[in-house]
Amino acid sequence: MTRLTRRTPPMAPGIVHLGPGAFFRAFVAPYTADAVAAHGGDWGITAVSLQSPRARDQLGPQGGAYTSVTMGPEGEEARVIEVIQDVLVAPEDPHAVQQALVAPETKIVTLTITEKGYRVPDLSDDDWPRTAIGLLVTALGERWRLGRRPITILSCDNLPDNGAATKAACLALARRLDETFAQWVADNIRFPSCMVDRITPATTQADLDRLEAQLGYRDEALVLHEPFRQWVIEDNFAGPRPAWEAGGAQFVRSVGAHEAMKLRCLNGTHSALAYLGYLGGHEAISDAVADPVYAGLCRYLWDEEILPSLDPPEGEDLPAYTAALLGRYQNPAIRHRTWQIAMDGSQKLPQRILGTIADNLAAGRPIAGLALVVAGWMRYVGGVDEAGADIDVRDPMAAALRAAHTGDPVANLLTIEAVFEPALAGDARFRAAVATAYDTIVTHGARAAIEDLI
Structure with missing residues (x-):
């Protein structure tokens, strides 16, 4: 040829x-x-x-x-x-x-x-x-x-x-x-x-x-x-x-509002589907959102925790934007692997998830869904999935993240300042929400943890 x-x-x-x-x-x-x-x-x-x-x-x-x-x-x-x-x-x-x-x-x-x-x-x-x-x-x-x-x-x-x-x-x-x-x-x-x-x-x-x-x-x-x-x-x-x-x-003149919209709405839920979807056995994003529980997770995160944190960008309808996002995720022709999106999470998590959590805590808004995403990342970087198989964790901090799973993984990972700002890591509300979510994932699995949330 x-x-x-x-x-x-x-x-x-x-x-x-x-x-x-x-x-x-x-x-x-x-x-x-x-x-x-x-x-x-x-x-x-x-x-x-x-x-x-x-x-x-x-x-x-x-x-x-x-x-x-x-x-x-x-x-x-x-x-x-x-x-x-x-x-x-x-x-x-x-x-x-x-x-x-x-x-x-x-x-x-x-x-x-x-x-x-x-x-x-x-x-x-x-x-x-x-x-x-x-x-x-x-x-x-x-x-x-x-x-x-x-x-x-x-x-x-x-x-x-x-x-x-x-x-x-x-x-x-x-x-x-x-x-x-x-x-x-x-x-x-x-x-x-x-x-x-x-x-x-x-x-x-x-x-x-x-x-x-x-x-x-x-x-x-x-x-x-x-x-x-x-x-x-x-x-x-x-x-x-x-x-x-x-x-x-x-x-x-300024892209700030558009940038925040995309990072939190798209990249944030992409990371959610990557970690929790991979743990739940889904190879691709389209596979994950074909499961109504994972589609429900996206809707919950957007409606309850992400959209309230945003200033609407000029010319954008945020509910329409997220509805279109779900349609894009459901495109069966795109085999965007959860494993691929999960790469380099230690560097992506602060922009995609943790900033929204910090804003919601400051405003007294809920964080349970985003805390579940953080817990899913913590479980994922431990390097073993829910079936006991090894996960090929691709991250510049992979060795340190895996080592943190000796003892109390949540407490250990929260001390890594390259990922977690000390003020956020030390917030009792955040620590408790992540610890509860992590225990639920370990005990019942990622999908059941989402069902409990939504």
């Missing part, structure tokens, strides 16, 4: 993207392709893999082209995306990455590097320039020295106020290098926040084989996603940008 190859001529690059994984290919690149199709412009993308050569090995033989497959209840629709012009691997050729970031034609750097990618490196570590923040700050320093025009750095990760988080990380490192340079970054580089939303399950070997038979070519970089997508972007750019609104992107 033939391999997919690029059909259109090369496009001048205007964007460098760090982290060319599945979400980037399902989201940022298609929006950019829509912008170029509608309004033109030199918006080719140089993609940079920060660790593995996998993306380069997949996309390189295809000239950067790949297939984006929309999976709806009514069927699949395939589209070839050709905005990626080159794929670099930072550990193999950091000089080429710096050249791309410093190039005069580069106007925007976009990021999908996950929560752990925003770590500010230690200058005593010889590898610090190869971290995401290290690469950015090193390139900004060279642009400053050469007198190049300022650029925009746009985080597309699920972080609260992701633009401010990116700016803070870059400035923290820049100040360690040169205070004058850091002031130039603060005054000239733009770090808009944005909210991104599109469910993108991991592509399996079976998906590759099935689509090869259907499409008549082999695409090792193929990506699958749901029909829905939403991109809300703070309108704060240092220079030109693609006409992303051609694909439906919304440009606003």
Whole structure:
């Protein structure tokens, strides 16, 4: 069978993207392709893999082209995306990455590097320039020295106020290098926040084989996603940008309310279904919400504990938004694995769940449902499921989390300040709610614990 190859001529690059994984290919690149199709412009993308050569090995033989497959209840629709012009691997050729970031034609750097990618490196570590923040700050320093025009750095990760988080990380490192340079970054580089939303399950070997038979070519970089997508972007750019609104992107003065809505409503219930659904034996999100008990959990969390914590974003109907979310979860074509969503929970839990709990405690609102989610995470990271089988816990703190299950797991885990703020961990109401929920899960199972709640 033939391999997919690029059909259109090369496009001048205007964007460098760090982290060319599945979400980037399902989201940022298609929006950019829509912008170029509608309004033109030199918006080719140089993609940079920060660790593995996998993306380069997949996309390189295809000239950067790949297939984006929309999976709806009514069927699949395939589209070839050709905005990626080159794929670099930072550990193999950091000089080429710096050249791309410093190039005069580069106007925007976009990021999908996950929560752990925003770590500010230690200058005593010889590898610090190869971290995401290290690469950015090193390139900004060279642009400053050469007198190049300022650029925009746009985080597309699920972080609260992701633009401010990116700016803070870059400035923290820049100040360690040169205070004058850091002031130039603060005054000239733009770090808009944005909210991104599109469910993108991991592509399996079976998906590759099935689509090869259907499409008549082999695409090792193929990506699958749901029909829905939403991109809300703070309108704060240092220079030109693609006409992303051609694909439906919304440009606003502040994304805070939209971001909180998505993090708490979607990501929060995704985590709930990931931990409690996995424990209950459900492989995928669609499997879990096909069970009325788990669908009822989502409705309970939204109505009783999440929506009361939110300020409605401009133009959004929150009950309608959550009703649409449940419909998206129920899409049988999307096999978004609970195990996949459960990854890196120690870094996701504070933004997705714990902030809502803290707000509800401060306002005197209920927390029993969200405490059950925390307890489900605690049970999950113990590494053994309800049938006694091992769980492959993927988390940067996996060893410490597993070790905490010696003795009193709830008390031990609540001492981990990287996950739990001391004020929250020390709140007697929170501790009691989590301990009760954990005991119920251990004694009766996750599904029965949900039934008790709702």
